Amino acid sequence: MSTQDKSYVTPLSPTVMARVKRGLSHIESLEHEVATWARESTRIVHRKSDDGRRFEVEIQVVTPPPSNEWGQIFGDAVHKLRSALDLWMWEKTKEQSKGDIEPRDVYFPVCTSAKAWRNWKARTAPYLEVHLVMALRSFQPYLHKEVKNNALAGLHQIDNIDKHQETIDIIVVPESIADISFTPRGSTAAERRVSMDQLEIDGETGGVILKVDFEQPPLDVQLPDSFRWVAAFKTAAGIHNTSDSLRIFAQAAQTYPMRAEAMAAKMKAEAGSEMRESDDDTTDDDDCEK
Numbered sequence: 001m002s003t004q005d006k007s008y009v010t011p012l013s014p015t016v017m018a019r020v021k022r023g024l025s026h027i028e029s030l031e032h033e034v035a036t037w038a039r040e041s042t043r044i045v046h047r048k049s050d051d052g053r054r055f056e057v058e059i060q061v062v063t064p065p066p067s068n069e070w071g072q073i074f075g076d077a078v079h080k081l082r083s084a085l086d087l088w089m090w091e092k093t094k095e096q097s098k099g100d101i102e103p104r105d106v107y108f109p110v111c112t113s114a115k116a117w118r119n120w121k122a123r124t125a126p127y128l129e130v131h132l133v134m135a136l137r138s139f140q141p142y143l144h145k146e147v148k149n150n151a152l153a154g155l156h157q158i159d160n161i162d163k164h165q166e167t168i169d170i171i172v173v174p175e176s177i178a179d180i181s182f183t184p185r186g187s188t189a190a191e192r193r194v195s196m197d198q199l200e201i202d203g204e205t206g207g208v209i210l211k212v213d214f215e216q217p218p219l220d221v222q223l224p225d226s227f228r229w230v231a232a233f234k235t236a237a238g239i240h241n242t243s244d245s246l247r248i249f250a251q252a253a254q255t256y257p258m259r260a261e262a263m264a265a266k267m268k269a270e271a272g273s274e275m276r277e278s279d280d281d282t283t284d285d286d287d288c289e290k
Contacts (some may be wrong), residue, residue: 009263011075012254013091019084026077027246028230030070034172037065038229042206045054046225052217057224059174061206075162077246081253082159085110097127097207108257110156111140131271135263139256151252158235169234170242171288172203174227180212183219191216203211203229268275 041063047056062142085108093106105124111117117140125133137143141153143154162168184192201207210224221287 014089014227023077023080034231041213055212055216057210058208064204067170071167078159081249084253093127110152131264131268132284135260155249182221
């Protein structure tokens, strides 16, 4: 948002912010659950080959992670953040509508197609001032090429999956391993040569996560004796850190409503009382699927 637009920014209501904060609180809960599981249910084992040239680090899982329970925590966070958007939309509708409101018509638009936008516009837009409708349209995912990197689209998609299809599967992965330290047997290049291979492991079963091979057996080696585990979830786009994703979603739940309101206020101020419904001419764009 530009410096010029900031003068039009209206803070979110305490009720909307309470939902955002509740969503954020689930991040801490999930991180605490994962840390407790890692501390109580995993252990590190070091192994050394007979010739002293290979060292391995294995993570043993004593008790599999409670993925279903963690999926519920993640889903609760997503729902709170998505509902914060809908609550803000309800507040704006009550503020701007000049007639009775059908509650089922009111929801925050996150449209990945022109058809979805037209459906929302037919139901919710009649309750709103045209400036806000135009502002909301401007950042709809279907108008932007990078839908897969759109925070609104991501929040909307995961909320729908968890609410209508299935609980999001949560997996745990250890973070990148810090450099090991060792004392070489001599000073030649061969005696100092070492290769490390970090492997992917399944948090359900554990396994060897690090192999270190030396050209010549070192005098001593310091291997990692602990790992920080993080929760993650899978989508078609890859594996995503749950905490990072929820923080991005929480930022979107705050930024987009304020951005829409600021844009609407700015357009209204610039147009004065001459703004007409015909100014929202989206026929060409919205009649074409993107």
